[in-house]
Amino acid sequence: MARMRVHELAKELKMSAKELMDKMLEMGIPVKNHMSMVSDSDVSYIRRHFKKVVKKTRVLDEGVQPQKIIRRRRKETPTVEPEEETVAEGEVQEKAEVVAKEAVSEAVEARSESEELVEEVEARPVEKSGEPEMVADTELTEAEEAGEAQEVAQEVTEEAVGDRLEPEGEKVVAEADVISETGGIVPESAEEEHPVSELAEEVSSEEKAQVEVVEVKEVERPAESVEEVRPQEKEVEPPRAEEGAEVSERAEERKQKRHRRRKRRKSRKHEAAKIVQLPEFIPEPEDDIEEELEQKVRVRIEDEPVKKPFKAGKKFRDRAERKGKRDEEDVLEKVSRPGRQAEEHRVSEEVPEEAASSEVKESRPGTLPPKAGKRKIKIGEAITVGELAKQMGVKAAEVVKKLLLLGLPVTVNQAIDFDTAALVAAEFEYEVEKTGFEEEDILRTEEDRPEDLKPRPPVVTVMGHVDHGKTSLLDAIRHTNFTAEEAGGITQHIGAYHVKLDNGDVVFLDTPGHEAFTAMRARGARVTDIVVLVVAADDGVMQQTVEAINHARAANVPIIVAINKIDKPEANPDRVKRELAEHGLIPEEWGGDTIMVEVSAKKKIGIDDLLEMILLQAELMELKANPNKPARGRVIEAKLEKGRGPVATVLIQEGTLRVGDAYVCGVHYGRVRSLFNDRGQRISEAGPSMPVEVIGLSGVPMAGDDFAVVADEKQARMVAEHRLRKQREKELSRTTKITLEKLYEQIREGELKELNLIIKADVQGSLEALTDAVKRLKHPEIKINIIHGATGAINETDIMLASASNAIVIGFNVRPDSKVEDLAQREHVDVRFYNVIYQVINDIKDAMAGLLEPEYREKILGRAEVRQTFHISRVGTVAGCYVLDGVIQRGAKVRVLRDQVVVYEGKIASLRRFKDDVKEVKAGFECGILVENFNDVKVGDVLEAFVMEEIKPTVDVVGEVGKDSEESEQ
Numbered sequence: 005m006a007r008m009r010v011h012e013l014a015k016e017l018k019m020s021a022k023e024l025m026d027k028m029l030e031m032g033i034p035v036k037n038h039m040s041m042v043s044d045s046d047v048s049y050i051r052r053h054f055k056k057v058v059k060k061t062r063v064l065d066e067g068v069q070p071q072k073i074i075r076r077r078r079k080e081t082p083t084v085e086p087e088e089e090t091v092a093e094g095e096v097q098e099k100a101e102v103v104a105k106e107a108v109s110e111a112v113e114a115r116s117e118s119e120e121l122v123e124e125v126e127a128r129p130v131e132k133s134g135e136p137e138m139v140a141d142t143e144l145t146e147a148e149e150a151g152e153a154q155e156v157a158q159e160v161t162e163e164a165v166g167d168r169l170e171p172e173g174e175k176v177v178a179e180a181d182v183i184s185e186t187g188g189i190v191p192e193s194a195e196e197e198h199p200v201s202e203l204a205e206e207v208s209s210e211e212k213a214q215v216e217v218v219e220v221k222e223v224e225r226p227a228e229s230v231e232e233v234r235p236q237e238k239e240v241e242p243p244r245a246e247e248g249a250e251v252s253e254r255a256e257e258r259k260q261k262r263h264r265r266r267k268r269r270k271s272r273k274h275e276a277a278k279i280v281q282l283p284e285f286i287p288e289p290e291d292d293i294e295e296e297l298e299q300k301v302r303v304r305i306e307d308e309p310v311k312k313p314f315k316a317g318k319k320f321r322d323r324a325e326r327k328g329k330r331d332e333e334d335v336l337e338k339v340s341r342p343g344r345q346a347e348e349h350r351v352s353e354e355v356p357e358e359a360a361s362s363e364v365k366e367s368r369p370g371t372l373p374p375k376a377g378k379r380k381i382k383i384g385e386a387i388t389v390g391e392l393a394k395q396m397g398v399k400a401a402e403v404v405k406k407l408l409l410l411g412l413p414v415t416v417n418q419a420i421d422f423d424t425a426a427l428v429a430a431e432f433e434y435e436v437e438k439t440g441f442e443e444e445d446i447l448r449t450e451e452d453r454p455e456d457l458k459p460r461p462p463v464v465t466v467m468g469h470v471d472h473g474k475t476s477l478l479d480a481i482r483h484t485n486f487t488a489e490e491a492g493g494i495t496q497h498i499g500a501y502h503v504k505l506d507n508g509d510v511v512f513l514d515t516p517g518h519e520a521f522t523a524m525r526a527r528g529a530r531v532t533d534i535v536v537l538v539v540a541a542d543d544g545v546m547q548q549t550v551e552a553i554n555h556a557r558a559a560n561v562p563i564i565v566a567i568n569k570i571d572k573p574e575a576n577p578d579r580v581k582r583e584l585a586e587h588g589l590i591p592e593e594w595g596g597d598t599i600m601v602e603v604s605a606k607k608k609i610g611i612d613d614l615l616e617m618i619l620l621q622a623e624l625m626e627l628k629a630n631p632n633k634p635a636r637g638r639v640i641e642a643k644l645e646k647g648r649g650p651v652a653t654v655l656i657q658e659g660t661l662r663v664g665d666a667y668v669c670g671v672h673y674g675r676v677r678s679l680f681n682d683r684g685q686r687i688s689e690a691g692p693s694m695p696v697e698v699i700g701l702s703g704v705p706m707a708g709d710d711f712a713v714v715a716d717e718k719q720a721r722m723v724a725e726h727r728l729r730k731q732r733e734k735e736l737s738r739t740t741k742i743t744l745e746k747l748y749e750q751i752r753e754g755e756l757k758e759l760n761l762i763i764k765a766d767v768q769g770s771l772e773a774l775t776d777a778v779k780r781l782k783h784p785e786i787k788i789n790i791i792h793g794a795t796g797a798i799n800e801t802d803i804m805l806a807s808a809s810n811a812i813v814i815g816f817n818v819r820p821d822s823k824v825e826d827l828a829q830r831e832h833v834d835v836r837f838y839n840v841i842y843q844v845i846n847d848i849k850d851a852m853a854g855l856l857e858p859e860y861r862e863k864i865l866g867r868a869e870v871r872q873t874f875h876i877s878r879v880g881t882v883a884g885c886y887v888l889d890g891v892i893q894r895g896a897k898v899r900v901l902r903d904q905v906v907v908y909e910g911k912i913a914s915l916r917r918f919k920d921d922v923k924e925v926k927a928g929f930e931c932g933i934l935v936e937n938f939n940d941v942k943v944g945d946v947l948e949a950f951v952m953e954e955i956k957p958t959v960d961v962v963g964e965v966g967k968d969s970e971e972s973e974q
């Protein structure tokens with residue numbers, strides 16, 4: 005079967021091209037204008053469809069002929085009962101000004117009939133009914149029929165106008181003439197077959213009178229009006245007088261039209277959405293003509309008191325605008341999803357049924373249906389394309405397409421961040437709102453009254469330079485506090501411990517060093533009240549001492565100095581004090597405010613003094629907390645223990661934690677199954693500043709995670725799940741931003757180079773230290789992303805993440821199992837193992853340098869001619885030179901040229917002017933040059949000094965583990 009053009013098919017189906025186009029769109033077949041080609045399959049689909057419709061209509065016609073006639077009479081009636089009028093309003097608006105035209109053909113058709121009807125009309129006044137709308141066509145009530153009268157009238161006119169707009173369509177003028185010339189008798193018309201008495205039942209004399217008035221008016225004007233609009237049509241007008249055969253052909257066509265009208269009315273009732281949608285597809289070239297025609301018609305309408313104001317011009321402009329937009333979409337549609345379904349979907353999605361029906365309901369004559377207000381959807385930090393599409397009730401492909409237009413190639417399962425989602429949602433007329441779950445609503449507690457606050461022990465962190473005795477000091481403190489029996493059983497390491505003294509308690513955090521301190525702080529955990537800075541009396545202030553000072557200062561935490569190793573003979577506490585004073589820590593005895601205690605961790609000297617001073621400082625700080633409220637704290641350490649499950653050491657900061665309490669901890673939650681203190685003893689509760697081991701978590705939290713007791717487990721789960729969702733959304737949006745295509749593009753274009761890392765470590769401490777060190781590697785051209793970091797063995801998920809994100813996996817003190825190794829090999833994922841942080845950093849630096857692909861270029865500095873040579877014992881041969889050009893620099897590379905031939909290449913070991921070592925000698929000066937490991941220099945040789953210059957900058961390591969610059973932290 006051959007493809008056909010729309011107008012050809014329309015002709016075959018005995019309908020106007022416009023009608024067919026409307027119908028096709030309704031059926032989900034994309035069509036642009038009457039010249040569009042219709043595919044074979046669509047042609048047969050349409051034919052099948054119309055066969056059915058025609059059949060059905062025939063059946064209906066046979067069954068409801070009387071009603072049909074009644075309806076037809078009614079359509080000539082300009083006055084309709086109020087309730088019907090409102091029903092018709094929507095339609096009137098849709099067809100609006102063409103209503104004037106309607107009377108033309110209708111009046112003509114009705115002329116003869118009305119004459120016959122006069123008597124009957126008076127005999128039976130119209131019955132009125134309250135609910136005419138939702139009754140099926142076959143069961144139309146009289147009232148409904150009456151209500152539809154006007155609507156049908158409009159349709160008739162609309163069709164007449166529509167036909168005029170089509171070159172191959174019949175002309176109303178012609179039709180009117182033909183009908184009038186044949187005496188208005190249309191023998192084959194279904195209407196004429198019905199008993200006059202039935203018709204008369206529905207038409208009042210008044211109505212008839214009005215019909216006649218309209219008739220007269222309209223019959224006089226149509227030809228003129230059409231001429232005005234499309235004068236050329238005159239040329240194609242058929243002869244005014246036609247033979248009987250033609251009359252019957254026209255009658256048949258009118259019958260067809262009436263069938264279609266019925267069909268349309270029916271579908272309008274049931275598919276209001278489509279009624280609103282379909283007129284948008286007005287063939288473009290005809291819009292202007294139509295609008296012009298509408299203009300003319302409007303003038304006439306204004307003369308008609310019964311007609312309503314109309315602003316079709318705007319409507320049509322809007323249609324054209326929308327259509328233009330669709331054309332662009334159509335192109336993409338074909339790419340992404342060709343075929344009928346795509347169009348079908350688009351039609352239905354653009355005006356969802358409920359929205360459309362509400363538009364119909366809200367329609368007012370003379371105005372456009374109001375645009376559905378912007379609908380809102382709620383999303384979190386990020387959302388997958390599929391989920392967004394689901395929430396908007398559109399197909400994912402649509403969203404993908406829109407994103408593509410926005411320049412973002414994503415797949416359905418990829419996530420887009422909130423801003424992108426907002427942008428694409430706006431394209432679908434949706435507004436996005438961030439999900440408003442406020443965990444603070446659950447976690448919020450009442451403010452403490454001053455009388456509720458009770459003193460609490462200070463929490464102390466020990467910091468200092470490597471080997472200055474931090475660990476030894478912590479041990480010494482711990483041991484002084486344990487009784488002999490207890491001391492033997494100190495095996496418990498929970499990350500913090502509690503020291504009981506005669507005049508108070510002190511809590512020490514067991515992870516010494518400022519790295520851990522700052523890592524916690526970076527996670528928002530402010531747990532330390534006092535910093536004890538350990539400085540070895542024999543070594544003095546060192547780099548990390550200074551860093552520790554700055555870290556403590558940045559956190560606004562007071563410092564107590566412990567000058568350690570005073571037992572050593574070379575100990576010089578005064579020197580330490582002087583050096584500290586240079587860094588702003590002035591001892592009290594010198595008029596400053598820094599407490600300094602001389603101790604020996606090894607010999608346990610001054611430990612009590614130190615503890616005493618800590619308590620004194622704490623007293624000054626008036627550390628207080630309310631113990632009588634739900635507990636809140638911070639995770640100091642967490643691990644998965646065999647037989648115990650996830651275990652976390654929590655430092656309680658306020659309130660009291662009890663066994664049985666429900667809590668949320670980071671993205672985990674649970675109920676406290678059991679509590680242990682730092683000595684491994686089971687306890688039932690823990691108050692402020694107490695470190696306590698919590699058993700009963702849903703997972704292993706991170707150091708620094710917030711711990712909060714909530715009313716019940718349900719609330720705990722809600723908060724934890726919300727946090728987890730947020731975390732996932734963040735991760736999702738982070739990983740999807742680095743698509744392989746993008747990365748490749750960036751690498752190729754040299755825009756940006758990224759190194760993605762996944763770090764797996766044995767314990768939280770190592771992980772954080774490593775993460776911290778890696779984060780300090782900075783370079784303007786390379787970005788390092790730690791896309792995932794966790795404790796535990798490298799697993800398959802890590803490998804898959806690495807594979808998907810083009811990342812390198814770093815295992816610190818962990819190994820993968822053989823299955824994971826195989827997967828890594830299959831996925832070409834580079835997995836590296838380390839047990840020294842420094843080595844990791846070095847390797848990453850190398851990797852970055854590799855990525856940078858550094859290029860070296862030789863840069864000639866200058867040339868010198870050898871004028872004399874001197875041999876100096878134990879040094880070698882020194883060349884007495886004259887610098888010909890440029891500059892000769894000490895340490896530069898040098899080439900010895902003899903008759904333009906390179907006889908040696910090496911380094912300038914020494915550069916002298918007279919007896920002085922100099923850095924450089926410029927052109928025109930004499931100098932002595934010693935070439936490293938080369939004594940064969942001869943008079944007349946030329947020494948060419950040069951350096952190798954790197955084209956791209958080398959990796960700039962801002963800081964290394966434990967050696968970071970303090971400034972970066974402040």
Ligand SMILES: Nc1nc2c(ncn2[C@@H]2O[C@H](COP(=O)(O)OP(=O)(O)OP(=O)(O)O)[C@@H](O)[C@H]2O)c(=O)[nH]1
Nearest residue numbers: 469470471472473474475476568569604605606607
């Ligand atoms: N003589 C003497 N030696 C001490 C003293 N305190 C610590 N040491 C020694 O100093 C060395 C380092 O002590 P640590 O406690 O390990 O020092 P640290 O600061 O914890 O070292 P890192 O953990 O490597 O940062 C050990 O050999 C200790 O025995 C002290 O008071 N006197």
